[in-house]
Amino acid sequence: RPQAQDPVPRALRSYVYWAGVLLAVLVVLLVNAYTGRPATFPPAWHMSIAEPVDTLVRWMRDHLYRIGNTPLGTGPFSDFVTIYLLNPLRSLLQTWLPWPVIMAGVGVLCYFAGGWGLALFGAAGLFLIGLMGLWDAAMDTLSQVLVATLFALLMGIPLGIWAARSDRVRTILRPILDFLQTIPAFVYLVPVIMLFNVGRVPGIMASVLYAIPPVIRLTDLGIRRVPVETVEAAVAFGATPRQTLFKVQLPLAQPSIMMGVNQTIMMVLAMVVVAGLVGGGALGLEAVTGLAKSDVGRGMVAGIAIVILAIILDRITQAWAKTASLPDQG
Template identity: 55%
Template sequence: MEGLMMEKINIGKYVEAAIEWLSIKGAPVFDAINNGVEALVEGFQNLLLAPHPLVVIFLIAALGYYLGAGRKNLLKRAGWKEAGGVLLFTIFGLLLLWGMNFWEETMQTLTLVIVSTLIALLIGIPLGIWSARSDRAQRTIRPILDFMQTMPAFVYLIPAILFFSVGNVPGVVATVVFALPPGVRLTNLGIRSVPKEVVEAAYSFGSTPRQVLYKVQIPLAKPSILAGVNQVIMLSLSMVVIASMVGAAGLGEKVYTGILKADIGLGFEAGLSIVILAIILDRISQSLGGTQKKESK
């Protein structure tokens, strides 16, 4: 029986060697990424924390109402019917976060979500367009996305720490990897779902491939792309607690502290704050898709 036992296949040893080699050879690249992401995080964080909280609350609530009501219904009853609930929930939700003394942590979390979402979309949307226009690219990208979506999120933190030490940057990098796939998949799906007759008609009128992409396929695929944006935002926010384990600041850090100290009150308040912020971001990003639909009619 012992002679029939197979020797263990130690894949982890090769992965560890590859990560170590990358961390040494790619040090200048990782330093540049670290400095760039850190500058982005600090810039957005200073922008959100500099004004008085009431100013930020008014601006976020006004943005949610504007996107939900649409340009034509801002001062009409129809606009209030569409976006009044989002406006009221945003105001009272953010006032509650301020009243619980979690304002700074909320803005830190919002900063991480904004930066992670921007980076994920800057990578994900072009990849989605590429995979939609090339079957070979789709066959290559698809298994990579499957791997990224099914790998436990905690695993991403290990190489992120080795490449970027601890702090906000490894949290952002791990969040980008975790949140990227929906942006790619839904962009790809939206463009591939554009009727072939419409694309052929555009070509028959003399449009170039670039014109067909930007003036036909992307506008018609916009609802699907915006659904991808919504999913990227939600997945980015879901990573805040995990990112706090590598030193990322914000509400996740408070939840993690509550876990370590078995402080039920702190953990519940921080968790409730994350829920409120998640609902606000979800409604605003969904309103963006709704606005696009209204304007296209």
């Protein structure tokens, strides 16, 4: 049966539509010019969430910094992280381990991750940091990066697994992760300072919030990309859900998870300078001080040291991700 021909051509309808839109805009402009109303948004319609947010943050500071007489709260947590994680790790890297041992250890780690080229680059990069007089600051930064990455992975990987196993959880997490990835990095400092005061821990917590989305997303993606046939075969052979997760899905998702680890480390390092604004010290403080005092050389040297650390960690984790993907390629 032949279709009835449209009496009004599609192009003409399109022209009429856009002509109507243009006419409506012109009418609004003419009315606005005739009445003398400003083109800005009406002030009477203004509303702000700043005051409720301030009230919430003050409440959290007063009630969450120390919860009664218990060892709970952001204050005791900050003390725990500083005393039992940051200080021992920083002392290990700055005092107990001689710099040649650290350099050799990084070289060996780089060798097993990516061969002689990466090993020479890692050792030479650390040696250059020492020549610039920033060894202690670099080790302090490295300790903070390791602790922040540890927290991000301990929270991010389980959340990614949960999201991969539940569409509802994934739907809930998606807007939260979008928010965390789009909010400016400096905004993270406002609530963490109110909750943890000034120091290295606020910078670490801000780094965790900033860096956790990639590992959640890539863990979720890696598990979901495991072939359905492989999972069904494991179930057919009697594997429990736990065995299927740990012996089938996670091993096959390891390349994606390692890329999430890589991106998390890079985003933590991107927060180093921001953390220097709230007492993080180390290389971030050097960069901030150089900026504040217009000391371009000091800021540039600190930036170079941060870049060297970032490249070393990036190459190591990328090499691990490639190594994890080799069985799949074979």
